[in-house]
Amino acid sequence: MLQRITLTAEFEALPKLAAWVEAQAGLDSRQAYAIQLCLEEVAVNLVMHGRPACGDPVQFTVTLETQPLRLTVEDDGIAFDPTEIPASAAAATLETASRGGLGLKLVNAFAKQRDYARLAGRNRLILRFA
Amino acid sequence: MDISFEQLASGVTVISLKGRMDVTGAMQIDVQFAAVAAANRAVVVDLAGVEFLASMGLRTLIMGAKSMHTKKGRMALWRPLPMVEEVLVTSGTTTLIPLAHDMAEAERLALG
Numbered sequence: 001m002l003q004r005i006t007l008t009a010e011f012e013a014l015p016k017l018a019a020w021v022e023a024q025a026g027l028d029s030r031q032a033y034a035i036q037l038c039l040e041e042v043a044v045n046l047v048m049h050g051r052p053a054c055g056d057p058v059q060f061t062v063t064l065e066t067q068p069l070r071l072t073v074e075d076d077g078i079a080f081d082p083t084e085i086p087a088s089a090a091a092a093t094l095e096t097a098s099r100g101g102l103g104l105k106l107v108n109a110f111a112k113q114r115d116y117a118r119l120a121g122r123n124r125l126i127l128r129f130a
Numbered sequence: 131m132d133i134s135f136e137q138l139a140s141g142v143t144v145i146s147l148k149g150r151m152d153v154t155g156a157m158q159i160d161v162q163f164a165a166v167a168a169a170n171r172a173v174v175v176d177l178a179g180v181e182f183l184a185s186m187g188l189r190t191l192i193m194g195a196k197s198m199h200t201k202k203g204r205m206a207l208w209r210p211l212p213m214v215e216e217v218l219v220t221s222g223t224t225t226l227i228p229l230a231h232d233m234a235e236a237e238r239l240a241l242g
Contacts, residue, residue, distance in 0.1 A: 011153065011154070011157075014153050015154050018150070018152060029213070030213065033182065033213045036152075036182060036184075037182075037184055040153065040185075041184060041185055044153050044186065090221070090222025090225060091222065093226070094192070094196045094199040094226050094227075095199070097192050097196055097226055100189070102188050102189070102221050102223075103184070103185035105220075105222075106184070106185055106217065106220065109220040109221075110220075
């Protein structure tokens with residue numbers, strides 16, 4: 001099975017993306033959760049940080065393949081390799097807890113393998129799941 | 131997503147959340163959650179109705195607990211579903227906000 005959706009990276013796209021994953025057949029509940037989680041985190045990053053300073057809204061394409069389970073996200077936003085960002089250490093206390101940094105940590109935990117490439121001016125992130 | 135509140139005789143305020151705590155859901159309840167957390171000394175967050183939790187939802191919980199902490203208040207998380215609990219544990223959130231599965235324990239944690 002191969003399913004594909006292309007969306008503009010804006011907050012309004014996020015419920016559409018969640019509904020798209022919900023509608024995919026053949027995923028067990030744990031796989032569906034992991035995919036929704038990783039996709040939400042990657043898409044939120046794109047919405048918040050992906051747009052070039054004076055560029056058009058970012059378009060992104062999500063491809064979901066099963067057997068083996070694999071999610072590919074391609075976008076024309078600014079170059080960003082999420083696999084290069086070290087997972088920040090968890091805050092030890094509420095005093096030191098900050099607003100961000102948890103999204104990529106969750107992607108690292110829920111996708112068993114992550115590969116990034118910058119190809120022809122586009123980011124391509126491939127996430128593999130157990 | 132939905133948010134509701136209940137004040138218990140013990141002095142604990144229970145905040146019940148229901149729905150998907152993704153970026154869209156978190157934005158719907160964020161202001162109300164922050165206001166109720168900031169106005170109370172002991173809060174138990176009932177997560178039984180939360181079917182999905184992502185980092186924006188974690189941020190809502192952590193920022194609420196942080197603002198309570200500055201006023202010597204305490205928050206406890208109560209009865210998340212298994213995948214939601216995995217997100218809470220994996221992200222390190224449960225080291226910041228304690229988690230309980232039974233109400234007596236959640237109340238005890240919130241009252242400190």
